Amino acid sequence: MGLLSRTVESVLKQREGSRRHFWGWLNAVFNRVDHERIKAIGPDRAAAEWLLRCGAKVRFEGFERWHHDYNGLPTGPLGRYKIQAIDATESCIMYKGFDYLDGLKYVEEMKFNKCIYIEDVCLERLSSIENLQASLYMMEVVSCGNVTDKGLVALHQLKNLEYLFLSDLPGVKDRHATVERLQKALPRLDVELDLD
Template sequence: MMLLGKFIQPVLSLKKLSTPGAHRHFWGWLNAVFNKVDYERIQAVGPDRAASEWLLRCGALVRFQGYDKWQHDYNGLPTGPLGKYKIQAIDATESCIMYRGFDYLDGLKHVEEIKLSNCIYIQDECLQRISETESLQKSLLRLMIISCGNVTDKGIIALHKLTNLEYLFLSDLPGIREKETTVQILKKSMPSLELELDLE
């Protein structure tokens, strides 16, 4: 982390980064770096550990199966036998997770709950990727999508592939323009789904 600090300090002092646009571009670049998938790491430590590191690096929280406490400190991730800690819940509130990192979700077989709130990089492709992830199709029971401005009807409709989903909460999603149609499609394809909306 020391190395990262040494790298960032001189870059931020550049005159070009004094403009708001350049500053945003820099953080966008850094967030993209945090989301780059390290497939060798997944092979070395397993999908749950690698995904935990990705999520915490991007500012999200994870909760492991059998534990009540949320993990929020990257350096505080528990150590132990590989495969011991399985992700059961993800809270990505105000995190920088983005589509390019979603390969980390492959192989997570115990995730029951995901909360996406105020995630500026979450878009329809991310929801499609969640719905097409075979392990999540089986395990995911609860999904909350709140204040994600890039999500549209297309992304919400894609969730119909999550056949075991029991609860879906949608709130403050200005990109949803055909609310009634979208809700009807979900209810038809997922009749047992409890759908809670706050989209006014």
């Protein structure tokens, strides 16, 4: 009986591993940047398509409602709809797709909640985008297990950041020093912590 149970266990583990591999591959495909598409339809529409394809939501400037349906994205003249807020809760966005954020000029809010692919390099990349340095004023990073102090400290480049909510980040080891560094670089920044 022991041999049978070990065999069944082995088969189930292999199935689970191949399932994870498939989803990892599919998520990487969803995050591949299409520079020709960005040129053809503009940065906001291309970024919205990427975000929705990966399971995130966007809110456009002048609208109260969040868009989460890829097929329900508004149409209109090139450049009419500008992304004002991004909610990436439980999405599969990852570093390789962050080139889509380069042309966004109106993003004021970003939420990363339970994003398994968000890591320090993502926050560093995000913080290096000049347009976002000027426009982003509110951010949440919650339950992103790959984010450490290093990624959070990189947010100091977001010179207009006024509110930062941090919660359930097991990779953050020295929260007091990290918050102190952020607030020294950004005196107007209000940091709300729930890291216990």
